[in-house]
Amino acid sequence: MKPIALDAARTTACPPSRWRPPRLSRRFVPVWRRNFLVWRKLALPSVLGNLADPVIYLFGLGLGLGMLVPEVAGVPYISFLAAGMVCFSTMNAASFEALYSGFSRMHVQKTWDAILNAPLELDDIVFAELVWAASKALLSGAAILLVVVLFGFAEARYALWVLPLIFLVGLCFAALGLVMTALAPSYDFFMYYFTLFITPMTLLAGVFFPLEQLPPALRLLTELLPLTHAVQLARPLLLGELPAQVSLHLAVLAAYAIGAFWLALAVLRRRLLK
Amino acid sequence: MPLSIRGLVKRYGETEVVAGIDLHLRPGECFTLLGPNGAGKTTTLRCALGLSAPDAGEIELAGLPVPGRAREARARVGVVPQQDNLDPDFSCAENLLVYGRYFGLQDAEIAARIPELLAFAGLEGRQGAKIGTLSGGMKRRLTLARALVNRPQLLVLDEPTTGLDPQARHLIWERLKQLIRGGTTVLLTTHFMDEAERLADRLAILDAGRILTQGSPREVIAAQIEPQVVEVFGEFDGNGGAPAWAARHAAALALRHEVSGETAFCYLTDPAPLLAHLATQPALRYLHRPANLEDVFLKLTGRELRD
Structure with a gap:
């Protein structure tokens, strides 16, 4: 006869920790292709829609405000704004996809369950x-990048280097968005994320004006924001210069991407694998 | 073995949703989990598929331990979920193609199989139709076809005909029988007795996370309940209805009886004395029939509403 205690130990399962590291494999490809197939059906309106917002900002602020402030940090205002708009557009595209579309697939259509x-x-x-x-963000960011280069608001010399940066920024904000999606009871929840995080960050991250304009106390805060680091890499590149502290900025963006992805996954494991 | 579950326990907080379940499916059979809402049917399925970590117990799906190797086991299993989750952005054929890719199948391989799967679902010629244009029955059939894209050895269906009209239900049953004849093992949950009686080789009645009885439908009926039922209703001598009649006479004439609303259910082996008595009560009406699965179900799980 088997000892009872041993038997109990054998049949009592120990659920795996939801904080276990992500297990990544190429199996993600068919899911990515599923989303791509949906997108392909609406590709043109989708790209135009993603372009409209940053282009309106760029020309509206860049030309309008640019008349009043002819030069910022030694360049025409619209050239200063160009890098900000590329990052802003990338951030928005990644966020909207991870929040609204991701939530639809997870919660409304139950695509993930299938x-x-x-x-x-x-x-x-x-x-x-x-x-x-991040792929969709890459497309949005690349579209606005093309606009600013074609209109001569940016130097073409290092412009291609901005593409991998856009993808990283896309991963970063997609991961942050997925945390919100994991926590969201409904679509309304995302409004808080935009009004309390995305919008203030856009205003404080050096998209519209140089960070030097901010009081020192606020400067510390801006250093923590991922968008700040994205802009500090993209702006010099689009002005035809090499950025400073490249590894620091990349490390911050990567850390946000990895940390937020892990957190999102842990919350989703609790939510969906109950 | 397609599926083997031993001592499965699943708790949510303090509640034991599954409180020690043992199930062993035989290859090629249709096994039905029958139970009221909240009995633990869906949770049992989720655990079996490795989508929910059990608190205790051992599970083997398609020969592999779950949850340890659940992902690989699912490659050999097809699932029809309770709630349709077809991709609304895709046509019928695209739904099958995209789903087949999740199983690592090549596009050409899936494309070759799509006409056959659509024909099985009775959706010939609708490969380009959007999901929104399909009726509820068509969606269920397409979900069933989708579950077959990987040629599963075990098909798991969670309440496959809930919400369908009778024609649509019959068509689903017809298809499931066809699959069972072809050698596919089927595990389905339902709260419809006729579905269980029609399809199940064996069934288990579940309530509050436990299996109350299991066996073939005939065995379960024979083991759990008296073979004859007389339902009595109508007026009783101007003294009230069937409940008043039951209070006075039923105990003497039936082995067991229950009153539900205005009807008295009498369970017995020899109905002759009761029928003779009822012949003297012209205002009372009655229905005499053999006992069925529903009688067993109600006896074991009670008549209170489950919400």
Whole structure:
């Protein structure tokens, strides 16, 4: 006869920690392709829609405000603004995709539930959402990048280097957005994220004016914001210069991306694999 | 073995939703989990598929331990969920294509299979139709076809006909029988007795997270309940209805009886004395029938509403 205690130990399962590291594999590809197939059906309106906002800002502020402030940090205001708009557009595209579209797939359409019945894990799905939102952000960022280069608001010399940066910024804000999606009871919840985080950050991260204009206390805060680091890399590149402290800025963006992705996954494991 | 569950326990907070379940499916059979809402049917399925970590117990799905190797096990299983989750942005054919990719199938392989799957779902010629244009029954059938894209050895269906009209239900049953004849093992949950009686080789009645009885429908009926039922209703000598009649006579004439609303249910082996008595009560009406699964179900799970 087996000892009872041993038997109990054998049959009592120990649920795995939801903080276990993400298990990533190429299995995310079919999920990414699913989203791509949906997007392809609406590609043109989607790209134009994503372009409209930053282009309006760029020309409205760049030309309008540019008349009043002819030069900022030694360049025409619209050239100063160009890098900010590329980052702003990337951030918005990644955020909207990870929040609204991601939430639709997870909660409303139950697309994730369907996928979970196939031989994929939640880790694969969330990773696919992350990469997908960053891919869409890459497209949006690249579109506005093309606009600013074509109109001569930016130097073309290092402009291609901005593309991998855009993708990283996309990963960063997709991951942050997925944390919100993981926590959201409904779409209304995302309004808080935009009004309390995205909008203030846009105003404080050096998108519209140089950070030097801010009081020192606020400067400290801006150093913590991911968008600040994105702008500090993109702006010199688009002015044809090499940025300073490249590894620091990249490290901050990467840390946000990895940390937020891990957090989102842990919250989603609790939410969906109850 | 397609699925084997031993001592499964699942708690949410203090509540034991599944309180020690043992199930062993035989290859090629249709096994039905029958239970009221909240009995633990869906939770049992989620645990079996590795989508929910059990608090205790051992599960083996398609020969692999779950949750340890659940992902690989799911490659051999098809699932029809309770709630349709087809992709609304895609056509019927695209739904099948995209789902097949999740199983690592090549596009050409899936494309070759799509006409056959659509025909099985009775959706020939609708490969380009958007999901929004399909009726509820069509969506269920497409979900069923989607679950077959990987040629599963085990098909799991969670309340596959809830919300469908009778024609649509019959068509689903017809297709499931076809699959069972073809050798697919089927595990389905339902709260419809006729569905269980029609399809199940074996069934288990579940309530409050426990299996109350299991066996073939006939075995369960024979083991759990008296073979004959007489339902009595109508007027009783101007003294009230069937409940008043039951209070006075039922105990003497039936082995067991229950009153529900205005009807008295009498369970017995030899109905002759009761029928003779009822013949003397012209105002009372009655229905005499053999006992069925619903009688067993109500006896075991009670008549109170479950919400």
